[in-house]
Amino acid sequence: MQPLILIADDEKTIRNFIRVSLETQGYKCIEADSGAGALMLAASHNPDILVLDLGLPDIDGIDVIKKLRSLSRIPIIIVSARGRDREKVEALDAGADDYLTKPFSVSELLARIRVILRHNSFNFSSGGTQNQHFKIGGLTVEEDKRRVWLEDEEIHLTPNEYKVLALLIAHQGKVLTHKFIIENVWGGAICDDTQSLRVCMGNLRRKLKEDTAQPRYIITEIGVGYRLADE
Amino acid sequence: MRIKAENFIRALGSFFANVTHMPQSRGAANAVNTIKLVIVMALCTAVSVCLRHFGAHETNIVLVYLLGILLFSYMASSYLFSFFASLFGVLAYNFFFTEPYYTFRAYSPDYPMTFIILFCVGLFTSMLTIRIKRETFLAEEREKRIQALYHIGRLLLGVKSSNNLAEVIAAELASQFSADVMVQFYDNSGVVRVRSVAGNDCFSDDKERLVCREVYFSGSACGRGTKLFKASNAYYLPVIGQSAVIGVIGVALGEDEELSASQTEFLDTIAPQVAVVLERETLFQKQEETQIQIQRERLRSDMLRTISHDLRTPLTGIMGSASTMTDNYESISDDVKKGLLKNIYDDASWLCELVENILSMTRFEEGKLKLNIGQEAAEEIVAQAIGHVKERACGHTILANMPSDNILLEVDGVLITQVLVNLIGNAINYTPEGSEITVSLLRQQNGICFEVCDNGPGVSEDILPHVFERFYTRQENAFGSRRGAGLGLSLCKSIVEAHGGTIAISNVKPHGTSVKFCIPEKGGDLSAAFDTDRG
Numbered sequence: 001m002q003p004l005i006l007i008a009d010d011e012k013t014i015r016n017f018i019r020v021s022l023e024t025q026g027y028k029c030i031e032a033d034s035g036a037g038a039l040m041l042a043a044s045h046n047p048d049i050l051v052l053d054l055g056l057p058d059i060d061g062i063d064v065i066k067k068l069r070s071l072s073r074i075p076i077i078i079v080s081a082r083g084r085d086r087e088k089v090e091a092l093d094a095g096a097d098d099y100l101t102k103p104f105s106v107s108e109l110l111a112r113i114r115v116i117l118r119h120n121s122f123n124f125s126s127g128g129t130q131n132q133h134f135k136i137g138g139l140t141v142e143e144d145k146r147r148v149w150l151e152d153e154e155i156h157l158t159p160n161e162y163k164v165l166a167l168l169i170a171h172q173g174k175v176l177t178h179k180f181i182i183e184n185v186w187g188g189a190i191c192d193d194t195q196s197l198r199v200c201m202g203n204l205r206r207k208l209k210e211d212t213a214q215p216r217y218i219i220t221e222i223g224v225g226y227r228l229a230d231e
Numbered sequence: 232m233r234i235k236a237e238n239f240i241r242a243l244g245s246f247f248a249n250v251t252h253m254p255q256s257r258g259a260a261n262a263v264n265t266i267k268l269v270i271v272m273a274l275c276t277a278v279s280v281c282l283r284h285f286g287a288h289e290t291n292i293v294l295v296y297l298l299g300i301l302l303f304s305y306m307a308s309s310y311l312f313s314f315f316a317s318l319f320g321v322l323a324y325n326f327f328f329t330e331p332y333y334t335f336r337a338y339s340p341d342y343p344m345t346f347i348i349l350f351c352v353g354l355f356t357s358m359l360t361i362r363i364k365r366e367t368f369l370a371e372e373r374e375k376r377i378q379a380l381y382h383i384g385r386l387l388l389g390v391k392s393s394n395n396l397a398e399v400i401a402a403e404l405a406s407q408f409s410a411d412v413m414v415q416f417y418d419n420s421g422v423v424r425v426r427s428v429a430g431n432d433c434f435s436d437d438k439e440r441l442v443c444r445e446v447y448f449s450g451s452a453c454g455r456g457t458k459l460f461k462a463s464n465a466y467y468l469p470v471i472g473q474s475a476v477i478g479v480i481g482v483a484l485g486e487d488e489e490l491s492a493s494q495t496e497f498l499d500t501i502a503p504q505v506a507v508v509l510e511r512e513t514l515f516q517k518q519e520e521t522q523i524q525i526q527r528e529r530l531r532s533d534m535l536r537t538i539s540h541d542l543r544t545p546l547t548g549i550m551g552s553a554s555t556m557t558d559n560y561e562s563i564s565d566d567v568k569k570g571l572l573k574n575i576y577d578d579a580s581w582l583c584e585l586v587e588n589i590l591s592m593t594r595f596e597e598g599k600l601k602l603n604i605g606q607e608a609a610e611e612i613v614a615q616a617i618g619h620v621k622e623r624a625c626g627h628t629i630l631a632n633m634p635s636d637n638i639l640l641e642v643d644g645v646l647i648t649q650v651l652v653n654l655i656g657n658a659i660n661y662t663p664e665g666s667e668i669t670v671s672l673l674r675q676q677n678g679i680c681f682e683v684c685d686n687g688p689g690v691s692e693d694i695l696p697h698v699f700e701r702f703y704t705r706q707e708n709a710f711g712s713r714r715g716a717g718l719g720l721s722l723c724k725s726i727v728e729a730h731g732g733t734i735a736i737s738n739v740k741p742h743g744t745s746v747k748f749c750i751p752e753k754g755g756d757l758s759a760a761f762d763t764d765r766g
Contacts, residue, residue, distance in 0.1 A: 085603075085645060086603075103579075103580075103583050194605070194606055195606055195639060198606065198607070198608040198611070198637070198639055199608075199637050199639070201608065201611075202608055202610065202637035203637070205610075206635070211631065212610050212613050212614045212617070212631035212633045212670075213613075213614070213617045213629050213630055213631035213670070214617075215614055215618075219614075219618070220608075220611040220614050220615055221615070222607070222611060222612060222615040222644045222645060222648050223603075223605070223644050223645055
């Protein structure tokens, strides 16, 4: 069955090109030009993904996300103008799954949609099998034994570094905000202190032998957070 | 005329007394003068007795008394006492030295004439002496005041702002009057914009403020020693500019104290000077603001001109490609279509970059740019910037040269990323394909330095100093790429400087260009990195 994608944007040309490019990839699309419309269509059609512009004319994007989150777990990809990082982070913390910055390319959008769909199906199909080896590029993580291998060589991570890596793996391809990672790894103790996180990420990158010019595993989203490369 | 002069002299006397802190009551002065008179007369009599004993002529005795009267008048400087001195001189002469001795009678018919002449000469000469003395005193006083005025005038020349003016005047008047002085200036709507107090601020209670308002609205002096608000603590006079009252000067006075005529006169001389300087300052400020406004306008129009020119080129490309496609959709091959579409995409993405820079630039221009300072890891910024430009750098190799330790910075991550994006973008635009671009991160004495270095042809030395100027573009050697709006580097400079950093460009050997910018390191110390007790 084709996944159904709801596009909520007040600009007709943007809806148009998103719809055309999604339909050529075999997705089905429905469109809404307002926040209220998006909420209604989301309730009535139960789409697989919502692509939501944060700057809708009637309802603030963050409110749309909060309302939707109180009803369902529908994945949300937000679209926002560049330079409004705070808004982005807020939306992600409110429950959005991923974000795109205007202007974005269609290939980016498609990649994000694929990641989300894969995750959803992964969750449904393999809910019980926890003891998996995670592999990406030369990196292998034995989740049951908490051991990490890079090109057949075992690397030793501190507990926090491992926790961060495991968290990124659990949400592979999805951007995780600083706040989210800190809450899940350090607990609430250091809410606003991203310094520990940055130092931890720096060390982790070094241990994974990341090239700054071409990061292979951990991708930094300045002002927002981190994501693990998709493949 | 005489009375006026008398008043003036008395006023000056009390001014002098105030200035020199020697309060003297009239009664005490009279007592002192009386004692002096007695001593002088006794001395004259004693000297005359001696002279007579040695057989001197009687004329000498008359002259001795005359000398005594003169000396005493000079010391006492009082017309009344010189009158008494003359009188007592005559009486003493009559009593001691005319026959019959020790009586007020005189036998010789010459004596009455002698007495009258002695009296008159004594009186006139002593009066003249007193007058000369007083005029000298007056002249000295006048000179003092002129010097004070001159001093203030010189101070006013060096005044830098209205704040400074208020401070200087308050301090100077306070030292001249040995009193607490307040100076305040009003803006056009009657709100106090500058206020300076030298000494204790006894001008701030409601009553005193009311007096100030009255002075501001009436334009005449109020407070102690005037007709209005006699009970107030101070004397207030307005500083009147060309059209309205622009300030008020207040001089605090002790209980029962009043300013003397010469003191108010002095203040009346100072106030217009203050007004002139204040208006000069206001005008200067206005002029400066206009100048800034003009510059801003010029900048804006420059920017508009340059930008619209630069926008036109890619827009023409986009419109042309699109219309070619819609008009000839059936007749052109898919490859051509693809090519046209790619053109549209390239032009649009270039426009996008430009708009991004323009937006940041205008944010700076209107003074609205708030640096969104946060803690960022330097290498993450570099990674983000390289990731951003990678799509454009098909033919170029980008290398990152990172230090082995973590460097944390307190910066606006988005803006610093934009600086790097612009620098790397420039390196791509101005070097031939196949060039190598190295982004390095170094910790140096003046902070954390980011360096973008290429091995292209370099920049010619004569345009090197101009590259950070706004709207400056080096058109002649862009490689296959269109020229920029000349916003990139000047924007970089603005951003780096907003962070308190520096940026510099230089050519490197054997060939190539290096742009390096350094941001001061604030805190960001790794030793504190694991200190998690702060939340």
